[in-house]
Amino acid sequence: xxxxxxxxEQLTKHFGRVVALEGLDLEVPRGEVFGFLxxxxxxxxxxxxxxxxxxxxxxGQAWIMGVPVGDVRAAHRHLGYVPGxxxxxxxxxxMEILTYLGRLSGRVDTAYRDELIERLxxxxxxxxxxxxxxxRQKVALVAAFMTRPDLLLLDEPTAGLDPLMxxxxxxxxxxxxxxxxxxxxxxxxLDEVEDVCERVAxxxxxxxxxxxxxxxxxxxxxxxxxxxxxxxxxxxxGVPGVTSVESIPDDGIRVTVTGSPVPLLERLTRAGLTRLRxxxxxxxxIFMTYYETPTTQDAEPATxxxx
Amino acid sequence: MALLAAEPAHARTTDAAAxxxxxxxxxxxxxxxxxxxxxxxxxxxxxxxxxxxxxYPDPASRSTLAxxxxxxxxxxxxxxxxxxDTVGGFVAWDAGWFMQSIAAIWALLVTGRLLRGEEExxxxxxxxxxxxxxxxxxxxxxxxxxxxLLLIGxxxxxxxxxxxxxxxxSVVFGLGLAGFGGAFAGVAAVLSQLFAIRRRTTALTAVAxxxxxxxxxxxxxxxxxxxxxxxxxxxxxxxxxxxxxxxWTALALLILAPLVLTAAAARLRRxxxxxxxxxxxxxxxxxxxxxxxxxTAFAWRNTRGMLxxxxxxxxxxxxxxxxxxxxxxxxxADDPSYRKALEAIGWDVGQVVSSFIGMMGMLVxxxxxxxxxxxxxAARAEESSGRLDAVLTRPVSRSHWLGGHLALAVAGGVFIxxxxxxxxxxxxxxxxxxxxxxxxxxxxxxxxxxxxxxxxLAVLVYALVPRAAVALxxxxxxxxFLVETIGPGLDWPEWVLGVSPxxxxxxxxxxxxxxxxxxxxxxxGLGLAGxxxxxxxxxDLAGD
Numbered sequence: 001x002x003x004x005x006x007x008x009e010q011l012t013k014h015f016g017r018v019v020a021l022e023g024l025d026l027e028v029p030r031g032e033v034f035g036f037l038x039x040x041x042x043x044x045x046x047x048x049x050x051x052x053x054x055x056x057x058x059x060g061q062a063w064i065m066g067v068p069v070g071d072v073r074a075a076h077r078h079l080g081y082v083p084g085x086x087x088x089x090x091x092x093x094x095m096e097i098l099t100y101l102g103r104l105s106g107r108v109d110t111a112y113r114d115e116l117i118e119r120l121x122x123x124x125x126x127x128x129x130x131x132x133x134x135x136r137q138k139v140a141l142v143a144a145f146m147t148r149p150d151l152l153l154l155d156e157p158t159a160g161l162d163p164l165m166x167x168x169x170x171x172x173x174x175x176x177x178x179x180x181x182x183x184x185x186x187x188x189x190l191d192e193v194e195d196v197c198e199r200v201a202x203x204x205x206x207x208x209x210x211x212x213x214x215x216x217x218x219x220x221x222x223x224x225x226x227x228x229x230x231x232x233x234x235x236x237x238g239v240p241g242v243t244s245v246e247s248i249p250d251d252g253i254r255v256t257v258t259g260s261p262v263p264l265l266e267r268l269t270r271a272g273l274t275r276l277r278x279x280x281x282x283x284x285x286i287f288m289t290y291y292e293t294p295t296t297q298d299a300e301p302a303t304x305x306x307x
Numbered sequence: 308m309a310l311l312a313a314e315p316a317h318a319r320t321t322d323a324a325a326x327x328x329x330x331x332x333x334x335x336x337x338x339x340x341x342x343x344x345x346x347x348x349x350x351x352x353x354x355x356x357x358x359x360x361x362x363y364p365d366p367a368s369r370s371t372l373a374x375x376x377x378x379x380x381x382x383x384x385x386x387x388x389x390x391x392d393t394v395g396g397f398v399a400w401d402a403g404w405f406m407q408s409i410a411a412i413w414a415l416l417v418t419g420r421l422l423r424g425e426e427e428x429x430x431x432x433x434x435x436x437x438x439x440x441x442x443x444x445x446x447x448x449x450x451x452x453x454x455x456l457l458l459i460g461x462x463x464x465x466x467x468x469x470x471x472x473x474x475x476x477s478v479v480f481g482l483g484l485a486g487f488g489g490a491f492a493g494v495a496a497v498l499s500q501l502f503a504i505r506r507r508t509t510a511l512t513a514v515a516x517x518x519x520x521x522x523x524x525x526x527x528x529x530x531x532x533x534x535x536x537x538x539x540x541x542x543x544x545x546x547x548x549x550x551x552x553x554x555w556t557a558l559a560l561l562i563l564a565p566l567v568l569t570a571a572a573a574r575l576r577r578x579x580x581x582x583x584x585x586x587x588x589x590x591x592x593x594x595x596x597x598x599x600x601x602x603t604a605f606a607w608r609n610t611r612g613m614l615x616x617x618x619x620x621x622x623x624x625x626x627x628x629x630x631x632x633x634x635x636x637x638x639x640a641d642d643p644s645y646r647k648a649l650e651a652i653g654w655d656v657g658q659v660v661s662s663f664i665g666m667m668g669m670l671v672x673x674x675x676x677x678x679x680x681x682x683x684x685a686a687r688a689e690e691s692s693g694r695l696d697a698v699l700t701r702p703v704s705r706s707h708w709l710g711g712h713l714a715l716a717v718a719g720g721v722f723i724x725x726x727x728x729x730x731x732x733x734x735x736x737x738x739x740x741x742x743x744x745x746x747x748x749x750x751x752x753x754x755x756x757x758x759x760x761x762x763x764l765a766v767l768v769y770a771l772v773p774r775a776a777v778a779l780x781x782x783x784x785x786x787x788f789l790v791e792t793i794g795p796g797l798d799w800p801e802w803v804l805g806v807s808p809x810x811x812x813x814x815x816x817x818x819x820x821x822x823x824x825x826x827x828x829x830x831x832g833l834g835l836a837g838x839x840x841x842x843x844x845x846x847d848l849a850g851d
Contacts, residue, residue: 054847
């Protein structure tokens, strides 16, 4: 039993002419808490739905705990899943839904289920139609965690939770990891994964652009410059190494550059630089450089499908 | 002052724009269904009119039709013949009740969907954050539904005129038809304020429709009870007699009822919260753990209400049909031109009653096939709402899940078939017509292979074109039935008739049971279902 918790080989999904995911090669070893990051529409949900066999790949293959994802009876014994947008049977109470989903899964630790209900402050005697988005999310979280699955697939699971419940969720995730469960956490917000994940993958426009530990990301060779000018700020598009430019109100621009800063500095000097400060970028800033779209043409296509 | 004056003007323009946007959205939501309804009913009216002209080409044959007005049984089912010697009068009498019922069912489903379904899915909240009040949104929605019904009525009017019906009467009939649908849309609109669940709204309005049909049947059973006709829209349509000396009070009622009910609904809407209801049900209850053990048990728990609703409706209809048998016995035998018409559609004059029972068995089979389409639609609703994700991300295969729904649909079809057969027999017993049980039950069971065939087809359509899961198979069921009931009278070629699965059945009990076509249809149905299960394993799940 040394198979990875998740393995994909050239996993690809096209919806008609729209490329939602292209040639994803990913391996998440057992016991890891893995962050899956990317802007809306990058293909995160598509990937997770492929892993769950809810949609079928255009090409490529994927395995959960060494089991091909198409063999749901075997693969789903290892799984817990929390979607970002939870739909429940409106006329059933929360407890009835948990009972049904528990029986489908086969084995439920009822003591742990009750603890989860307690910790997430869910009232399970209410019918689902009276639940807010956050409460529906809690039902899904309890349903996923209560079977103590080997692998938790979480697709933006905290979308409707308040900060207190979000903290509780992070505690639950850490406890699960401590027990040896694998957690695959998809998000478009770095904060959500920063506290719990060891490694992250970054996805953009259906393509994997980086897999790294957070420590590696932090030590990336990037620098941020705040520059002020005596005239208008220059156009820096096309300057080698520049990954992002944003304007600071009334005070010039903020430029992130990777690799050699020389071309940028030459350009800034020629543009009438009056002041220049540099600092190491925060993780957030590094992260944002991945989100910037390199070209404007292929920016939007997958957006609507991922929602 | 200038500023103060400018603000309301600005507010007015955004209000108007918002109201237009709401109208536009609702038009988009129902325009396809409206078009299908308009075309479907117009096609039905045209086929009725043309078959009338073909069967009764001269005044002599047409005048004999009037003899039917003496039959209380036919009055109970389809009302009184007025001007049945004209195309329009015949269509209104022979098919009016059916067209009204179809229009009303569509209207109540659409109303439940727009007025309650949109709130259930929380989409309505997007709209209500705009500068437009909840009462106004309701008025805009009912305006769209009303316009759709008028369009449907107008299409029928134009069709009738085109097939030679009297223009003025056609207009009155079209208006009446729209008003009839509107009345039940109005009932659904009011009930949408009282109950928070769309299914309940829709089911109760359907009960009101069925109840109205029964009350009308009672009213028409005896002249002394005729006053009861004024209690229901069916009765108003009876009193309307659009094609000879129309009753303007009845028309006024058909137009006023939707308006009054809509105004009441708008009033009630302002009294309740969005997402809430005036008759609040408790949101909290102790868990009921029965039937939560697996996907099929769970599906049974969630759809048995639907099964019993359909069984009750079809069962009551069968009971009334059974009561009619005795009347049919005495009347059809006396009418030579009708006998000729019957021969044209393959009925044996010597066995008029057997043929009638056989045709009723086929009609019941059509209704049960429609049930099967709706039942597979309930599986689709699990998928489109996203709830299926929660099931299929557990160790449950798709075949297991859909196979359970298929098994329940078939079992439900068998159940309704047997219930309908028994109730029809009970009807014949009550009216002393002395028909053996096996003839009646057999007539109902005879259509079962068609139901199995269409259940399989519905599963296949669901697997391949999920968004057409109900509409396409239901339209095919209806078309197949029309082809079989109308085609022979119009001398349609055999290959056209052969397209309809109904055509391959022997009309039991007037003909001996034909085992081979029954077996072929059953095997085909199971085969289609099998292909459907296979295809469903391999497709992407898809939302709305």
